[in-house]
Amino acid sequence: MPQPWPDRSAALHTFYARYPQLRDSEEMVEDGLVVMEYAQGDRLFNRGRPVTRLFWVLEGEVAEAGTKRVSGRPFRRLRRTVAPGQLLGLYDFLAERRHSTYAIAAVTPTRVLEFGIRSFEKLLYSHQQLLDLFAPLRTLERLRTIPLMSTLAPIERWYVAEAAQWHQFAPGDLLFDASTAGTTTFLIDRGQVQVTGEQGEQFLLGNGAATGLPGLDSTARAVTAGAAFAIPTNVLLQLAPDPPIVDLVEEAKRLRQEAVNTLRGIFPQADVTRLLGFVSHYFLPDPQLLLAQGEQSDSIWVLMPGSHAHVLMPYRLGGALRSTPADGPNTFAEAALTAPAPIPATVAATANSHWLRLHHADYEAYQQLVGRTGTNAAPRAGRGAVAVPRRDFPWLQSGERVLWPSRRHWLVLIRKTGLALLLLALTFIGFTVLYLLPGPQILLTAGVGFVGAGAFALFLWGLYDYWNDYIVVTNRRFVRQEHVFLQSIHLQETGLEQIRNVDIAKSFSGQLLGFGQLRVHTAGPQGTIAFDFVPAVERVQRILIDQMNERRSYREAAGKIDIQQSLEARLGLRMLLPERIYDDEGRAPPGGSGRWSWLEWTGLPLGRREYAAYQQERVVWRKHWLVLFLRLFWPLVWLAGLGLLLFSELLLLLPFVTIPLTGPATIAIALLALIDLGVIAWRFADWRNDTYEVTRDEVADVERLPLFFDEQRRTARLVSIDNIRVEIPGTLHYLLNVGNVRLETAAMQGEFTFDWVGNPNRVAAEVRRRIEEARQREERERARQRARELSDWFELYDRLHVEREGSRG
Secondary structure (H helix, E strand, O other): EEEEEOOHHHHHHHHHHHOOHHHHHHHHHOOOOEEEEEOOEEEOOOOOEOOOOEEEEEEOOOEEEEEEEOOOOOEEEEEEOOOOEEEEEEEHHOOOOOOOOOOOOOOHHHHHHHHHHHHHHHHHHHHHOHHHHHOHHHHHHOOOOOOOHHHHHHHHHHHHHHOOOOEEEEEEEEEEEOOOOOOEEEEEOOOOEEEEEEEEEEEEEEEOOOOOOOOOOEEEEEEOOEEEEEEEEHHHHOOOOOOOHHHHHHHHHHHHHHHHHHHHHHOOOOHHHHHHOOOOOEEEOEEEEOOOOOOEOOOEEEOOOOOOOEEEEOOOOOOOOEEEEEOOOOOEEEEHHHHEEEEEEEEEOOEEEEEEEEEEEHHHHHHHHHHOOOOOOOOOOOOOOOOOOHHHOOOOOOOOOOOEEEEOOOOHHHHHHHHHHHHHHHHHHHHHHHHHHHOOHHHHOOOOOOHHHHHHHHHHHHHHHHHHOOOEOOOOOEEEEEEOOEEEEEEEEEEHHEEEEEEEEHHHHHHHOEEEEEEEEEEEOOOOEEEEEEOOOOHHHHHHHHHHHHHHHHHHHHHHHHHHHHHHHHHHOOOEEEEEOOOOOOOOOOOOOOOOOOOHOOOEEEEEOOOOOOOOOEEEEEEEHHHHHHHHHEEEEHHHHHHHHHHHHHHHHOOOOOOOOOOHHHHHHHHHHHHHHHHHHHHHHHHHEEEEEEOOOOOEEEHHHHHHHHEEEEEEEHHEEEEEEEEOOOHHHHHOEEEEEEEEEEEOEEEEEEEEOOOOHHHHHHHHHHHHHHHHHHHHHHHHHHHHHHHHHHHHHHHHHHHHHHHHO
């Protein structure tokens, strides 16, 4: 029989040494607390009894066991040994308030601290983080969303979470090989792992997949950085029937094969053994809103066989929602693989449903792995998207799709190539006349051929000039480009949210031939982007207005999603699931240079360098090396001359020098050289200290003199930037891929100019990417603030309602 242990103070000292956070609540901790000593075989509690006390093991061991009834009969054993420092009974208290196992002392003596359940509830009320001290709640929340763990009972998942170790891995790390396979089970939280099966087949596995079970895989190696839960196999053996762990291995094989078959049905041309590693596996134990109508989805969601969902759509605009059941296998938001696309209906997962998620950026990474590009590999193109090669518009960013590209009317092509066509026609006539003339006409033929070659070159020039002047409407912005070969490039762009008005004008000839002028107005100081001779200008206007409205609806829908997620987090209902397999942190930004300069054809780095330091929080650009070269040219010439003079004087290699340069002359030359070196160092430091910077929230133009003499710093918030202009103004700039990036704001200071930066299109792409991220963060923060206000309102309302009902009663 258990007996009270007299040394209560020593037991409490051990307890407080383990949990010093509870020393300020000694009264509540010790209220109803007793220290008991059990002999081997003494029972602490029985299965099925209410949880009235919690047991913290001080010394010895406690054996816990139970059965799981399958098809009406005891089938699965549950065994574990509770060591000192663990709290026994907590999981049952949080789950069902009844013990699901029985516990006996395994050795003599076994001493435990017994807490009354009411005292423990008071502790929970005063210490909100108390459960995190006693139980791995975050691990449990993640494990309950991993499909393999859905086969376990809640109490069994608690025990697995208690035994799980957080294992981080880097690319190339070996998780296990043939000699260690089966000793540790890995449940991938995030990242990608390549495994080799028992039969030699190879798979890539992504978030939520399992490997390492006995008889499942022989080797596993990390492909990307990530983390997994490492669970000793003997822990799982305690949860499985005889023969050991067979049911979990078979379930893991079934889940993997089911995912392969489902993906093969959606992507018949894909290498699904590789595509599987770019997919996240989710088991959703509770109802969950996955997609909201109007939101722009970034992933395709796959409902697995045997699972169910609800699709909610309004009967009419603004009307009540109607629910339509959906059964797996099924797919939602397929267009997101092309680019983030608006969702036509709300999709909600039912409880205990199994899903796959494929992010469009991970799908692009898969296409690069297997050597496929373009949108044809996706199940379906985005609504309204135009299938164009990305090389036609290399400034497109990840997730951005072209909705309407438009060059000027064919009348402009005739105007640009009219003279060349006339000369080509005259050349043809000239060759015809020369052919009819008797005798050889060598000089005339050569002259006509020379004119014809010049006319053909002029035609190509006009065609290239026409082809590279265009406007483009994407799902994020409006872009206008004017490109003159070997002369200049001017690119203007504005986000759809910054557009105020879209005007069109058509002349009499435009009415007849179907073209007009488009004027897009923004809030910037030079806030009008105009383009003339636009064919089907009314359609372009309609597409722009529709996209502006769609973008506004997306922002509203995204705000609603953020509000819901904040409320779910406040109520403890939100499940934090990894969205991506591949992580873009630390990578250079998307968006190329916009073209290839002639220096890139030579293989030299001069045309690709933008002299930037890419960091996660900050990017710093400096002016092009040509600016430094121009500043240092004459000082370097003087230094070379002084060095040559000094060298010649010392070695007497200038016999024509009539005045001997010795003594003071040598010292004077050396001093001048030192002064010149100082000028070079000053100008280099001055070039290096002048930077253009962009962070997560702002841009800065910094001009700083060396030695801390003077510093000027202009800043602007990213969300206040309305327009971005890229200018490559001259032939030299064109050849070296150097230009200016102008950022227009509606503030008094108006415009930020990044002058003489290398690869200006890439600079503009990075700024645009960070502007998008900053605006999304700002919208999310506003939504979270509204959610906090709503939750406070609901909490106060419930409190007042309860008080009112109590006063009535």
